[in-house]
Amino acid sequence: MSSQAASTTEPIKVALVGATGKMGQHAIDAIHAADDMELVAQLASQSPLADITEAGATHVLDLTVPDVSSDIAEFAVANGLHTVIGTSGWTENKREVLQRQLAEQPNVGVLIAPNFSIGSVLATRFAAQAAPYFDSVEIIEMHHPKKVDAPSGTAVRTAEMIAEARQQVGVGPSPDATEHDPDHARGAQIAGINVHAVRLAGLEAHQEVLMGTPGQQLVFRHDAFDRSSYMPGVLLGLRTVASRPGLSYGLDSYLDLD
Amino acid sequence: MSSQAASTTEPIKVALVGATGKMGQHAIDAIHAADDMELVAQLASQSPLADITEAGATHVLDLTVPDVSSDIAEFAVANGLHTVIGTSGWTENKREVLQRQLAEQPNVGVLIAPNFSIGSVLATRFAAQAAPYFDSVEIIEMHHPKKVDAPSGTAVRTAEMIAEARQQVGVGPSPDATEHDPDHARGAQIAGINVHAVRLAGLEAHQEVLMGTPGQQLVFRHDAFDRSSYMPGVLLGLRTVASRPGLSYGLDSYLDLD
Amino acid sequence: MSSQAASTTEPIKVALVGATGKMGQHAIDAIHAADDMELVAQLASQSPLADITEAGATHVLDLTVPDVSSDIAEFAVANGLHTVIGTSGWTENKREVLQRQLAEQPNVGVLIAPNFSIGSVLATRFAAQAAPYFDSVEIIEMHHPKKVDAPSGTAVRTAEMIAEARQQVGVGPSPDATEHDPDHARGAQIAGINVHAVRLAGLEAHQEVLMGTPGQQLVFRHDAFDRSSYMPGVLLGLRTVASRPGLSYGLDSYLDLD
Amino acid sequence: MSSQAASTTEPIKVALVGATGKMGQHAIDAIHAADDMELVAQLASQSPLADITEAGATHVLDLTVPDVSSDIAEFAVANGLHTVIGTSGWTENKREVLQRQLAEQPNVGVLIAPNFSIGSVLATRFAAQAAPYFDSVEIIEMHHPKKVDAPSGTAVRTAEMIAEARQQVGVGPSPDATEHDPDHARGAQIAGINVHAVRLAGLEAHQEVLMGTPGQQLVFRHDAFDRSSYMPGVLLGLRTVASRPGLSYGLDSYLDLD
Known part of the structure; x- marks a missing residue:
């Protein structure tokens, strides 16, 4: 839906992790095309996570693989960054660990979306x-x-x-x-x-x-x-996550359907 | 959805008005096939409405034509009968008149459904x-x-x-x-x-x-x-209308979608 | 396609075998509605086949079951009647037997159609x-x-x-x-x-x-x-079979597709 | 369909005119991927046509625009080259002119295909x-x-x-x-x-x-x-045109459908 309101405020400063994959390439294009966002860092799956905070990111977009996704989320939440995760493999156990961490950061929002379409x-x-x-x-x-x-x-x-x-x-x-x-x-x-x-x-x-x-x-x-079909969901996630503290699971929790 | 609960109680006693039309014929079959309903009267569009009350109906199903539908509804509400209406032509004006009448019968429910599918x-x-x-x-x-x-x-x-x-x-x-x-x-x-x-x-x-x-x-x-596709909606209307006092417009108001 | 030509000539005199089944009922309606056809006999699967010839039929429409279909076809061909068969179970062996019989009746046509749609x-x-x-x-x-x-x-x-x-x-x-x-x-x-x-x-x-x-x-x-969807194929078969001596297998052999 | 036969013989030497357009780009990829073809020249719409003959082409693929397509076809036929044309705007008049020219080159084939899909x-x-x-x-x-x-x-x-x-x-x-x-x-x-x-x-x-x-x-x-969906049709045209002297109109004339 429309994002006019957002564009008059500070841009969303996004650090993208997983920039070298196919989804990552589409995300780079989509963020560049969004008036209300700024892509401040592009990391490969194995880049040092400190690049995220050094770039002044306010949001992290994680499009990596299951093995590294937990570490990225932990780092992001520890640094008070809102995080949108498009990686599979987030079992109930892993989500519970993340939820406990989020309890100590009451203003931080995380979205795990198994499907961004x-x-x-x-x-x-x-x-x-x-x-x-x-x-x-x-x-x-x-x-x-x-x-x-x-x-x-x-x-x-x-x-x-x-x-x-x-x-x-x-x-x-x-x-x-x-x-x-x-x-x-x-x-x-x-x-x-x-x-x-x-x-x-x-x-x-x-x-x-x-x-x-x-x-x-x-x-x-x-x-x-x-894959461009996933980008509206990615952008919706980035625009909404800061207003939804705690852990959200599934993009449908951000859709206005009632 | 399931109607097990209803079938243990008193059957719904339905008077069908408009029994001679195509929709009416399908409704006769559908009501006969429903365990929790009894078809107590079948009226043509021009039958005397007193047949409804004489038959001991608790519910009226109106499948007639716009010209006579208002009179049928007025009669049914005046006699405290729950009413399901599948007739088109219920303008906002006509609905307001019916709503004023219903205000004096706080236990009576009416459903007007332009589409029963x-x-x-x-x-x-x-x-x-x-x-x-x-x-x-x-x-x-x-x-x-x-x-x-x-x-x-x-x-x-x-x-x-x-x-x-x-x-x-x-x-x-x-x-x-x-x-x-x-x-x-x-x-x-x-x-x-x-x-x-x-x-x-x-x-x-x-x-x-x-x-x-x-x-x-x-x-x-x-x-x-x-036309058999309309019957599940007709039956849902008859089963639900008694628990929804006042005027409901559109079958979607009876569907559980939130 | 159009049947104008046929309607100016003698009507096709059809004996229907298998008149009591669902397909048979549709066929009765379809033949009655066809200007160029006359339904001269209606037989159940077990009726005496002599009824066909006594009624003066020129064509036989067989909508029975595999068990009796061979006997019906044999009788029809022996009596020089064009035959349209909508019964399944015509194996290659059975078709060969019928073909040998047809060799002695060079003007008679038979269509076996596993699918009339x-x-x-x-x-x-x-x-x-x-x-x-x-x-x-x-x-x-x-x-x-x-x-x-x-x-x-x-x-x-x-x-x-x-x-x-x-x-x-x-x-x-x-x-x-x-x-x-x-x-x-x-x-x-x-x-x-x-x-x-x-x-x-x-x-x-x-x-x-x-x-x-x-x-x-x-x-x-x-x-x-x-099942009404099969009737145009049945009528096409009846209208065409006399002009296609010998055994035809499959309705597509009667369609003009080149 | 399969092209095994072709691949054992001389490759088809294609000169592509209109190489800078979107269709042209897809055609370059498709010809490179075809075992039985060689792309010997790539021309823009306005390139000198002599480049075609100098490159030793046996076939011309014209993916330009209506204005220049006639000149390209005339040049190709005059030089005895088989030609596949995917340009619109080939009116009946223009096709007649080309047909007269082809009458003097009885071994040359031309395909005009308004739709390569x-x-x-x-x-x-x-x-x-x-x-x-x-x-x-x-x-x-x-x-x-x-x-x-x-x-x-x-x-x-x-x-x-x-x-x-x-x-x-x-x-x-x-x-x-x-x-x-x-x-x-x-x-x-x-x-x-x-x-x-x-x-x-x-x-x-x-x-x-x-x-x-x-x-x-x-x-x-x-x-x-x-647009990649058009390439099988383009390749089919190039593989078939030499065996179809004269002017063919529409890709369906090359399909085996009887």
Whole structure:
């Protein structure tokens, strides 16, 4: 959404860690293009973290890898810097350690976002809200053929959120009379939801959630055509994190959806 | 969602007005199939309304036409009956008159639902919530070729809700460099949103809301294959209306979405 | 396509066998609605076949079950009647027997059509023609949740035709780097093509064939919303069979596609 | 399709004119990646054409602009070089002039391709073949919002080809009961076919052709995600043009579709 208000105040001074990766390259372009931000430091995963504070950063954007992400977050919080993290591998244990550290820095905000795509986050949330009203729910995820895992992490999370929403109100499993499926055409069952994984040259990252009940169908489709699609979520995180002290998990906690 | 709780109590005694129309026929089947409901009276649009009270109804389902709908509602409220109305043409003026009458019957609930399709109502609401996060929004509605109006009423309402949501947060119009469109291929502009109407043999009632921002697209698609798709919404209305005194407008007010 | 020419000549006198099934009921309506046809006899699966000749039929439409279909065809050909068969289970052996019988009746035509949906037949044929030009091909079939087999027979035939077309020109398998798929999210492999089966309340019979190559995707989607969708194919068969002596297999042999 | 045969013979020596444009840049990459081709010259639109012959080219690839394309083709044919042209603006008049010149060079082949996307060309051809079998046909084209014309040239050509195919067999217009459409939601009528143009941030170039008849729908969808999607068509043209003397118009004339 609009950022006019922000642009009249001090710019957000961002130190980017993980600047040499593909996501990092996109982030450099996106921060440069944002009127209300200044990119004060670009670090590789193994750069000395002191470069962050020496550059006068107020915010840290961590786009590195699981192994080093904890150290970066610890350093940032210790120095009172608001931090946006796009690294996977933040288990509940690691998040608890970070939360304890944040308790001593009551003004510092940290966002851990496993998925920066606003459209994908919205689609997953809406799917979970709608799922209890339909008899059947299935998920089709479609990706480029270089992907090694099936189904995608996003599809797994979507299935889990849908299953949880249906269980809370006592909705049973989707009806399915299949008796004969020798080759597993019905796909994977994740938390009781059938999930199908398509791999197709030309595609990037796409997901459809299909819901049906007699006489009607509701479909949520999200297409991520390239990594630039993550940048609005990254910028939203950087603009919001200072006003949300403590640990936030998932970009949806920053979206205004009520 | 589940209705187990309701089925252990007294059945909902429904008088259906408008039983001879197509929607009425579907409603008869749906109420008969519901464990927690009893169809105590079936009236044509012009039947004497006293049949409703003589049959011992606790709820009225009005599936008639705009001309007679006001009288039916007035009669039902005067007799303390909860009322679910699926008739169009309830202008703000008419709703105000009904609201004054309801003020004198503080235990009576009335639901006016221009659209009983839960999927359609959900899709429209989600589209309005998501629209501020995308640069572009357009609507494609697709219907059977016997439809005389273009675009559909649902598409108009969807466009208005999306436009309002975008204006509230200061999002500008969708980008559009079109200079040359001699035959109106860009469709209608409804509240500033481009709306396209397809008419195709074989289809019934379908709508896609497309949203895009660099690198990604989010699509909400709803398909209503036949009128049976409206029945879950009708039943939800009948099950909920007694617990919502006063006037409710739109089925979404009964959905649990927060 | 248009049948103006036919309507000025003698009507096609149809004996329908299998009149009591769901397809049979649709066929009765469709033949009655056709200007150029007359329904001279309606037989159940077990009716005496002599009813066909006594009614003066020139054409037989067989919508029965595999067990009796061979006897019906043998009787019809022996009596010089053109025959359209919509029964499954016509193996290569059975077709050869019928072909030998037809050799003695050089003016009689028989069509065996495993699928009467013109749209489905066209989509399958086009998919096979296009498949050699794309790196990747996958199939998603979607049906009502009462279906007991997965994947559908149509999906299997589509996969086989696509695989054959690709082999003929030496195109290799679709690229796929999947290493980790513990729950079979990648679906079935039919003739080397990945096939996914969705079961969803509200749906009837739908199929998508997705093809991709760097930078582009081509999708063929067919939706059969109800059994009336088969009737144009049935009528096309009845109108064409007399002009195609011998045995024709598959409705596509009657479509003008070159 | 496969090019194994070609790779054992002399490489195709290509001179590219229009090397500085976006399409030209993609073509450079594509030719370098092709085992059976050699890029012997790269010319800007205004480079001296003698550079082509001096470099020893056997083929010319013209990706320039309408103003200079005629001169390039004339030069190439005069020098006995096979030529693939991806420039628009080749009117019937200009093509006739070129055909007369080719009559004097009976071994030289020229391909003029208004659209190099194999998927798009296939979708358009299949749509024209299928259209006579359906009551209704409509087109939805979707592009990035910087496009200045609506509808797209591809949509116009698709509509014209569909209309021609339907007229040849006497199929009437799509049924349409629309009486009230004050804002042109029904879109453009091109050759009697309704065409809708969507402009959406995030999209590149996409087209859906929808066909319907009672009970069923057939949809052809093509997505061009970026300009690399044109390169397989460019390479196919270069590999085939020498074996097709004279003037060929449209990439579909090189596809094996019968």
